Amino acid sequence: MAVRGRDLIKAMEAWAPKSLAVENDRIGLQVGDPEAEVRGVLLALDVTEEVVDEAVRIGANWVIAHHAVIFRPLKELRTDQSAGRLYAKLLRNGINVYAAHTNLDAAEGGVNDVLSEKLALEKTEVLIPTRYQRLKKVVIMSPVDHHESILQAAGKAGAGWIGNYSHCTFNIKGTGTFRPEEGTNPFIGRQGDLERVEEIRLETVVPEEHLNSVVQAMIDAHPYEEPAYDIYPLELSGEVQGMGRIGNLTQSMTLKELAERVKEVYHVPCLRMVGDGNSRVSRVAVLGGSGGRYAPEAQRLGADVYITGDLDHHTALDALADGLHLLDPGHHVEHLVLEQVVEKLKENVGLKEIPIQITTVDTNPFRFV
Incomplete structure (x- = not known):
């Protein structure tokens, strides 16, 4: 196809x-x-x-x-x-x-995560939050024998993540009823008879962007012609999403040493540096592309040095006066x-x-x- x-x-x-x-x-x-x-x-x-x-x-x-x-x-x-x-x-x-x-900039594993990982930054956080992940609760009822396959399908499709824990669900046994009418081909029961089946109610949390794929995965794993499921909006907010990352070096180093590392891992022949090259730095903010306007936010979050492209003269002067080090490897490192x-x-x-x-x-x- x-x-x-x-x-x-x-x-x-x-x-x-x-x-x-x-x-x-x-x-x-x-x-x-x-x-x-x-x-x-x-x-x-x-x-x-x-x-x-x-x-x-x-x-x-x-x-x-x-x-x-x-x-x-x-x-x-x-x-x-x-x-x-x-x-x-x-x-x-x-x-x-x-x-x-900018959707690729902000995505998990996107531009800014790649730039952070190249520097081996630890305990990274979003630098400029732009939204919080919207969450839904999905509930589906399944016969006992198929519960495990539906649970696994949902988890594989992106449901059930809480922090670093995957496949988070809650499950309750109960009795489901249904009567197959004319034109049906029931997996359990016969047309015209009211059926009572032991089922499991599976509940899980799903990020909105994964909702359709999770629901489809659950339906594909379900034996019924017409699976019963519900979708509920949640007031809870999921992970913060946005531009740039800020994190810690595995060990402190001088600004000049960090500049050399950036040149090596970003594959640039040279870069622009603002600040004393002998100053020691440990907390680093990075934003791919043109991020000069976010220098104050990087400093507010405790960055010793901010790495971004297309820095202008006045941004550099302000950062120097405020004690924020800057490295500009260019826009193209994206x-x-x-x-x-x-x-x-x-x-x-x-x-x-x-x-x-x-x-x-x-x-x-x-x-x-």
């Missing part, structure tokens, strides 16, 4: 749902048709003409990008200008483009998340046979001389 664009999009948004994006961010399918067959996927930080040429060369008709290919409103579509040439090349070659930006995107997409059974590659084009516009 052919894999369609909607299947690829569903896989991405199961991991990095649109609800995680900041307001008015340019995300989602930007060019193409969600029903287009997926023959190959190319991952890139930015979509340039060179990236499109590579997609054509390797036979990839889908590009998943971190930065939007259509960011500013279009006033014209002229093919004698760079933007128009790019869009024309995409359409002419049937290349579909999907963008995951490309480090692309390896994680490959892994996440390959976890999807339907995408296992689809060629998924990371672009070999260096889209970083800056060169060091």
Whole structure:
């Protein structure tokens, strides 16, 4: 069965749902048709003409990008200008483009988690909360013999997480009643007879973004034609979600030593540093992309040093006066998340046979001389 664009999009948004994006961010399918067959996927930080040429060369008709290919409103579509040439090349070659930006920044295992893990930060927390995970309670009734398989299916689909504990459920035995009417094919009982069956009421908590997949997994594992289940809204808030991370180094080091580590693990030839290189640092905040405006929040949460890109002169002066160290490895370090995107997409059974590659084009516009 052919894999369609909607299947690829569903896989991405199961991991990095649109609800995680900041307001008015340019995300989602930007060019193409969600029903287009997926023959190959190319991952890139930015979509340039060179990236499109590579997609054509390797036979990839889908590009998943971190930065939007259509960011500013279009006033014209002229093919004698760079933007128009790019869009024309995409359409002419049937290349579909999907963008995951701040939703991928905030996602668990997304940009900022990758940047934190590269530095081996411990006890990380969200730097800039943007939302709290909304929770639902799902209740399903099942015959005793199928209870365990339904419980396992729910847990595998993402239900029952409380902190670092998975498969958290509550179960009560009781008696279910039903009468199969004309046109039914009951798993238990006969048409016209009122049945009483010993069942187990399974209750579990589900993050809203996993609700549909959990319910479907439970139904698929259930033997009944018409499983009985309920969904309740909860006043409880789930995990905090948002931009950036803050955590602790495994051991303190000088700012200069941390700068050298950042260069090594982020694969950058050099970076900009604000502060005394001999100062010792242990608590680190990191935010991929342009995060200068969040420097005060990093300091408020106790960061000794804040790592982000595109820092401006006045932000640096203010941080220096306030005693906050800064490291700027550039905006382009976000490309480090692309390896994680490959892994996440390959976890999807339907995408296992689809060629998924990371672009070999260096889209970083800056060169060091």
